[in-house]
Amino acid sequence: MDRLKAMQTFVQIADHGSLTGAARALDSSLPAVVRSLAALEAHLGVRLFHRTTRRNALTEEGRHYLQSARDVLAAADAADFALKAESRELAGQLTITAPVLFGHMYVAPAITRFMQRHDKVRCTVLLHDRKVDLLEEGVDVGIRISPLDDSSMVAQQLGTIRSLVVASPDFLRRNGEPRHPRDLAHAPCVRGRVDGPSQWTFHEGTRVHTVPVDGRLAFNHIAPAIEACAAGMGYGRFFSYQVLPHIAKGRLQIVLPDFESPSRPVSVIYPHARLMPARTRAFVDWMKQEFSGFAL
Structure with missing residues (x-):
């Protein structure tokens, strides 16, 4: 045998x-x-x-x-x-998936730099805001913003991102700044997904606060939800990379920073214990180098 x-x-x-x-x-x-x-x-x-x-x-x-x-x-x-x-030149097809906005802002530039070094590698990049099944959909590598819950995958952490509650400065001037998560229970909130959670979770040391949220606006994409928050339609909860440019321009302001949830891992994932082509292993190593020390 x-x-x-x-x-x-x-x-x-x-x-x-x-x-x-x-x-x-x-x-x-x-x-x-x-x-x-x-x-x-x-x-x-x-x-x-x-x-x-x-x-x-x-x-x-x-x-x-x-x-x-x-x-x-x-x-x-x-x-x-x-x-x-060492004796093999990288070549062949590589299929990669990542979340839409994060993929656009961070993953795609890193892939481009990788491809510029390896001119015999072909690459297809699939940007989706759903959890892609790598094995079922024939994908070599995924970038995921969440803990790994699939034992058939290997995850190597690239960095971390925060989950932030934000609102526009004008909205906060009109409504006052919340001091505790419970202040959001009856406040207008903008959701970035139509089927997103109707409650938000906050942390205060070892205590966890779960607050029901509601509002007149819900989108199936993040970008218009962020714009609605910046226009003063209410509070929104987004990943840090999605709103930091707007915060830097003064269009949005972080609220309840003392109640932030723990940061989420950003990981490169790939099928576990499967014979890995040299191009795939080289790409995983490349992403670890590109994202070294990444924290938003």
């Missing part, structure tokens, strides 16, 4: 939830995948999956073994890369 190949098969079954999905991802036959899993389970002396007609669910032993298998495969990939990278 090729143990590395068997581990790779096991990880693919776990990631795709089925033997068929793993066979497709590995460009292998279904019988070969079945034999590989059976050989690995026989070698370990445990069952790794509960078999059902619809999905293969990990057993308790399988969950423990999964992380070890990922670590072994990642180490093997890293060893191969270290030997081959």
